[in-house]
Amino acid sequence: MSVDISIGIDDFDPEAVAEIRSRLASVKQQGIRIGFAIESGSRAWGFPSPDSDYDCRFVYVRPVSDHIGLALHRDVIEFPIVGDIDTGGWDLRKALLLALKGNAVLVEWIKSPIAYEEEPGFRDRLSEVLDEIMVPQKVALHYIGLLRRHWQAHGDGPIKLKKLLYAIRPAIALEWMRTTDFRKLPPMNMMQGLAAVSIDHELRKAIDDLVMVKSQTREMGEGMPPERIRSFLAASIERYVDLAERIEPDQEAESRAHHRADIFYQQEVQRAIG
Structure with a gap:
């Protein structure tokens, strides 16, 4: 059974939360709407x-x-970035253009269970649009890129164990998407994705052990990846190495998606007027 390490904003340092909300308030003081502000990263x-x-x-x-x-x-x-607080945002236009290309970041943010604040209805409206415009196969290419960047770059020697989890996350996302024949987008939480895929017991235990160590250790350091994890990541890269060639372009669908995103963006810009 996979380790479940669930946390919420009530578990956060109140001073950190207050600082983040202060930064968000300074953005809104400029007349800028914040659709939603969420926690990303390992939490x-x-x-x-x-x-x-x-x-x-x-x-x-x-x-x-x-x-x-x-x-x-x-x-x-x-x-x-001050101390352990990292805060940044994307203009909705940038976010939509990246989503059209298959960048998974926006849809991950949408699925984050931890929100600092959000405008009522915005996340639902954006989620509806993303369901229409995002192509899961393109998102898979995004995860393949992450997997290769975090795994292949380290070579054959020791790897920072935190970085190893960063490589496991996209591999699990790809495995989850494969179970849907690449028709759906994976959950943001890696452990939820892990619980839904079929992998052998030894691999699941190796991943669970790594997550448990991270949850209890302030600095994980470096080490050699467990053999089962090493084999899993190598096999994942091999399995999807030619995925880009298997995706058949659909110019008409891409044009419709771009138009849909464009209309949505215009509506959101004009929303404050009405």
């Missing part, structure tokens, strides 16, 4: 450690006046 992925950072991510919509003036605005808002 939301299901394998936090005692010293995990607070990774607040948010999606925002600028006021109409910012769209009709001559000044160009950045499509991200970033705050300096």
Whole structure:
């Protein structure tokens, strides 16, 4: 049985939460709407450690006046990382354009169970659009890229055990998607995905053990990956190495998706007027 390490905002350091909400308030003071602000990273992925950072991510919509003036605005808002608090957001336009390309980040944020704040109805409206415009096969390519970046880069020697979990997460997501014939998007929480896939007992135990160590240890250090995990990650890369070639482009569907996203973005920008 997989380890279940569930946490909520009530388990967070109150000072960290207050600082994050103060940063969000400073954004809204500029007339910018925050659709939602959630916790991302290992706390939301299901394998936090005692010293995990607070990774607040948010999606925002600028006021109409910012769209009709001559000044160009950045499509991200970033705050300096101070201590263990990391806060940053994407303009809704940037978020939608990346989603159209198959970037899984936005849909993961949508599924985060830990919210600092959110505008009523925004997450539901955005979720509906993402269901229409996101192509699961493209999202799978995103996870393959993450898997290769975190796993192949380390070579054959020791790897930071935290980074090893970062490689396991997309591999589990791919395994979950394979059970749906790549028709659905995986859960954000890796442990939920792990509980829903069929893997051998020794591999499941090795992953559970790694998650348990991370939950109890402030600094995991480096080590050689367990052989069952090493084999699993290598096999995952091999299984999906040619997935991009198996995806048949559908220009008409992509055009419809882009139009749908465009209409949604315009509606959200204009929402504050009505």
